[in-house]
Amino acid sequence: MVKTEKIDSTQERILAAAKRVFLEQGMAGARMQDIADKAGINKALLHYYFRNKDKLFETIFKEVSSQFFPKITDVIESDMPLFGKIERFCSEYIDMLQKNSFMPMFVLSEVHKQPQRFKERFWKNMGPVLARFVGEIEVEMKKNKIKKMSAGQLFLNMVSLCIFPFIAKPLWMVSSGMDEARFKQFMEERKKEVPKFIIESIKN
Amino acid sequence: MVKTEKIDSTQERILAAAKRVFLEQGMAGARMQDIADKAGINKALLHYYFRNKDKLFETIFKEVSSQFFPKITDVIESDMPLFGKIERFCSEYIDMLQKNSFMPMFVLSEVHKQPQRFKERFWKNMGPVLARFVGEIEVEMKKNKIKKMSAGQLFLNMVSLCIFPFIAKPLWMVSSGMDEARFKQFMEERKKEVPKFIIESIKN
DNA sequence: ATCTTTGTTAACCTTTTGGTTAAACTATAT
DNA sequence: ATATAGTTTAACCAAAAGGTTAACAAAGAT
Structure with a gap:
């Protein structure tokens, strides 16, 4: 109607x-x-x-925020090898952020200012998702597929490398002289660079 | 008086x-x-x-902001080997941010909202600093000490790994259940973990 | 002593901003 | 046609927030 x-x-x-x-x-x-x-x-x-x-x-x-917290579950539950999962996670996440480049600053800035409010109203069952990923990483470590290190640190490294560039985007553009198109291309390269960088570091 | x-x-x-x-x-x-x-x-x-x-x-x-933009110059001009410089840069930068953990969100958030104003009033001779570091990295690549990759990407990786944790701190604490003390310890470990992670990835 | 400069305050003014009201307009059902 | 429910607006209101004024206090300088 x-x-x-x-x-x-x-x-x-x-x-x-x-x-x-x-x-x-x-x-x-x-x-x-x-x-x-x-x-x-x-x-x-x-x-x-x-x-x-x-x-x-x-x-x-x-x-x-529901978009910002990626559905890692899909990636984890797929039966790819760990490295494949890392590749897919980074590439898809960066791709999504590229289409919503203001999202990270917005979400994190608001959580930063009112963590309590955020915790009460929005933090439902996010814990398990993270835990599952960490769990899988630890399994791979025991199998000696990857170097031993804190799974928490590794996870934080992963999200840092994916998210931070969008938070620093305006600063990066000013200081590097990149325009919008060049930045886009730079992020495009990053979809492959980031997982490569991570895997190169952790593989045994 | x-x-x-x-x-x-x-x-x-x-x-x-x-x-x-x-x-x-x-x-x-x-x-x-x-x-x-x-x-x-x-x-x-x-x-x-x-x-x-x-x-x-x-x-x-x-x-x-003058504190936030680290004086890389000191590190670069010292006659340490590249890996030593990376170690020192990460460790010192994380250490400084730990004492000013709200700094990254503040600076980046304001630059984010008014990039133009920032550019006009605060962006003096920051370019050369970055350029110098990038230059040194490229030299090491040609000497085959480290793997070939975009120096820009590498630099962005470095700062991402150092800065992002403080931007995500409230979120990380909520989702991991860490308290202030535990987080501090976590960052303390990071001072060694981050450079290790980077070097492990780029070394030839 | 008193004059001048600097520091400090209570009270006030102005603009901005989130929010409300009452009236008008639209479309649809009767 | 007209009643009705939902939509939209102009005008208004109250509170918050930035900023000013005029008077007073403190400290030195003359």
Whole structure:
């Protein structure tokens, strides 16, 4: 029906605008007026759809963060060899971040400012996912396929190498003189470089 | 003289308070009243010392960011072998960040929000520093001491592994269940783990 | 002693910002 | 046609936040 279509389109325009503004400015820096403008609507209408800034933010944060925490499960449960899994994880994760390059800064910055709130509202069953990956790594170590090292450190290395470049992107572009296209290409190379770098380091 | 001492002590209390608040909340989230309270003074006095929020922020940002951008020069110009330099760089940098763990998120988040402003006001002669390090790496590659790879990628890997853990610290603590002490220990181990990880990967 | 400069405060002003209201418009069902 | 429920807006409000003023205190300089 026409009605539903229109409701959806307005709501979607709001969500799209809110996402853009929140990702760029963060919760504290975002202005409701700015969101309304970018959605092409009146500010009151914003409050009609989402009672207040907090509710709107939470909606966006939920959506964005659910994407940010990668579904490692798929990769782990596949029956590839460990190195293949690392390759796939890095490559797919970097690829996803490339399409949402503001995501890491947004999520981590907000968690940074309100870790307690984050823990209470968003941290459901993320623990097991990490634990499973760490577990698998430890198995490979015992089988002597890879060097002995802290699985936690290795995991942190992996995500650091994938995520950090997007957090440092503006700084990196300014200091290296790369433009958007060149940066994209640089990240493209990284999809292969990062897993190679990791595997080279841990293989026995 | 007594006079100067008192001026300094008030100004220093302001700067200390401002640093704390800006590092925790960022420019947009920081409140002048909050800074005044934490410095134990009237809000008007804040404006007496620093004309406005922007000026105060700039003062803090300058100070913090100058620390954040490490003086690689020292390390590079020393006549250690490359691997020694990498070890020293990582270890010293992680050590410094451990004493200022909010620094990375603060600097990068602000650069992220206003890259243009940052470029104009703060980006003086940082280029050469990076270039020099990259240059040295390329020399080692030609001497076949290390594997051939993009020096830019390698440099980005290095800083990623050093900096990212502090950006993800709150998230990591929540998801791994580490407390402050355990995290500190974890980072302590990292001072050796990171350079080891890198060297293991690049050595020929 | 008193004049001047510097430091400090309480009270006030202005702008920004999140949020509300009441009225108008739209579409659909009766 | 008209009642009704949902959508949209202009105008408004209250609180928060940045910033200013004018008066007062402290310390030196004359």
